[in-house]
Amino acid sequence: MERMVHYGGFHTMVTDSKDYDFQEIERRWQSFWERNRTFAAGKDPSRPKFYVLDMFPYPSGSGLHIGHPEGYTATDIIARHRRARGFDVLHPIGWDAFGLPAEQHAVKTGTHPAANTQNNIANFRRQIKALGFSYDWDREIDTTDPRYFRWTQWIFLQLFRRGLAYVDERPVWWCPELRTVLANEEVIDGKSDVGGFPVERRNLRQWVLRITAYADRLLSGLEGLDWPDSTKRMQAAWIGRSEGAEITFGLEKPGPGGLRVFTTRPDTLFGCTYMVLAPEHGLVEALTTPEMRVAVGDYRRRAASKSDLERTDLAKDKTGVFTGSFAVNPVNGARLPIWVADYVLMGYGTGAIMAVPAHDERDFEFAARYSLPVVPVIEPADHSSNGQAPKLPYTGDGNLVHSDGYTGLDWREGGRRITTDLAAKGSARHSVNFKLRDWLFSRQRYWGEPIPIVWVSEGDYRRAAPRLAGALPEEPVSFEQDGVVRFALPLCESALPLELPPVQSYLPSGTGESALANVPGWVDIWFDFTTGMAVPATEPPPAGDTWIRARRETNTMPQWAGSCWYYLRFTDPRNSRQFASPEALARWGGPDLYVGGAEHAVLHLLYARFWHKVLFDIGAVPTDEPFRRLFHQGIILGEDGEKMAKSGGNAVSPDAIIESHGTDSLRLFLMFLGPLEAMKPWNPRGIEGPHRFLQKVWRDCIGDDGGANPKIAGGAQDSAELQKLLHETIRKVGDDIEALRFNTAISQMMIFENALHKEARVSRATALAFIQLLAPFAPHICEELWSRLGAPGLASEAPWPRFDPARISAAEVRLVFQVNGKHRGDRLVPAGLTQEQAVALATADPRVAAFAGNRTIVKVVYVPGRILNLVVS
RNA sequence: GCCCGGGUGGCGGAACGGUAGACGCUUCGGACUUAAAAUCCGAUUUCCGCAAGGAAGUGCCGGUUCGAAUCCGGCCCCGGGCACCA
Structure with a gap:
């Protein structure tokens, strides 16, 4: 029942079914490709390289839904097309496997999260393999594998060494009822996701990465990237660069010195009528008068208990309280009351502002509420104001008024002059601020990469420092707790990976630390700072002066960490000496194309760019941007047009469709649904179209005996029309794949198949060329047809058909006749027709004559081969 | 509020400023069949017409152009992002 096919020394069975038995065909070819490592990257270094990457998935317990294979199919088509065009293609897959759901499952069941994670990975792997993607499975990676996260920890140590990691007290969500810290996604409307208990902000010691040090480069680097404009704009807005001045105001009250503010509008300085401090500002205490x-104390307490949500979304009305103190405007000596108000944020600029209610909406609103003066100092330069004062607040362009020597200047020039003049007196300087905040990098969780740091006393730190010179930041990282200052000491690289110890319970400790704090033998240790070795502190200290008392860091890294650099690991996934060799990085670089959801437009893509730039700075990677070309696939909605959700009952699993129609049909349908980037509803009946298309292709290629259809003959001469159509199809499919326009590529192939179907005889070369075009989309059936038509080797390895422009140039073209721009007929005409000949043919046409016959032609527009438009009076 | 993206048949969607609705789904009719399924052939924007054909038509209003779904201006609606960042 099975025939043997010879291929490169291997043998494979091909099914002998006369019908399109997609289940058998897909199973067989998947196993053939896997056994022969058909898609292993790096087999031929003489070929140009192409690296195409999917955003790797989090292996959730619910398995793959139909949205996953959308992007994966797109990259698979690209990968297969590039191979056919002679590229050495790297197309890998792996698992972003640390994550909250696995930990929550562990908390509930008491089983190790790794066990659950591995089950989920096995299920994802099975589902993905059933889709026939041409991944290089030898390069599969898993972020929870110690052989992987060893290098995540190593990169963290590079950040630490360069002073880009520090600790700070930062607010986290704390649920008193659950006695645990919650992640942002576990807090919904101020209540815990589990149980619905109220949560509050609590300050805890946190690791923070100094991403702001790269703000300028993260912004400027966007320029050269081939990314969706919307994503670049979102990143730019997130980074939020603004230029202005930092101005120091004098204080009436002696002692605290000056009050520094940041403003983008130094030109409005004469319009400043009061000052505002954020409630957390350091000078509030000193500036508050006894009365x-x-x-002020009440106000600060109330502000502190508010969540961010309450301070922004819910607080439409601005509130504040006068401190009793006054500042002095450096430009005119005006006396300015200093207020405290929570509409000023401590985290931006200096945490204090000069309020110019005439030219700022927020200050205007506040001034109106508390009856503070409003002094306009900018007037529109053009005639639009017409002598009348503009409506306040006026935030547009204009010229300065009521500004002493600066009156009459354009606002930009005025701002510049004021800044320079004040700078000369030492009370201002040009300044740039970013909205971007440093990256809160620690989580009070068990299921994450342990942070490879121990905390030691100052004395021990000083003793260890000389021996660890290159591994320490210039400024030691330290924090104070209960009057004791502790210093951060890194594990040495040879001690990596630092693995997660077994624990009794995966619940956080109850004090806000992770479950790791409950493992005394792991946390409290004697530590050898030269080797990273440790023994529990309950045991006697080993001999030698390199052994010191230490407490391990109990925070773990966030899920973003592993995905910040995985694209680099794919280039050299089994390397145990480096995260990737320089040779592998030189060969593959970063992905030439990166495809994933727009929901990662900011965070993942920004964090990864940050790490990449740091690695570039230490000479560890050859480029300073990781993803040159980026594409977002759109979301597939449920049948009802709603977002697919497990609970909504509208989620579609690929498994059932593969069972009923086959993965080739599913892949085609996913790509046929509409533009890749568009949001599209799923239509369960629509799969029939692509499925019928494949059935037709099968029947036109395979005859009743299961061999080649007799209509396909080696020596057959194709009709000129079919040849023309074939070459149009070769061109369109190739162009469309490059531009990720798969829906129109499939349409074109359907058009070709419809033509093929009508032909009585077709040359074998044409049939094979068509199969080759279809192969990236529906690889299993094409591999089978390729084999049954007796073509050599694999469809997956055959070169892409050559487009011959000569084949699509026709002697006759269809010329459309228009009268006054309206379609009034058409006919086939010789290709090189002159305008005079065209007009003669058109006026002879009865329909054209009916509209133009007895009227004067005042103008002729002739686009050869397309239209002839007669404009008549 | 601000910044993007998008509104085309019953549905998903095609259309370098040049025949609007390709391709597919759905539905209807026909062929094959004892019958059904599958398959094959044909029709499927609306209105008028027996037909040939004509008219209208790409969210709404206006403009540019020989010619606009496409370009420009003003609105309406839907989706996404940001949101006291001084």
């Missing part, structure tokens, strides 16, 4: 102490 105002109670009111």
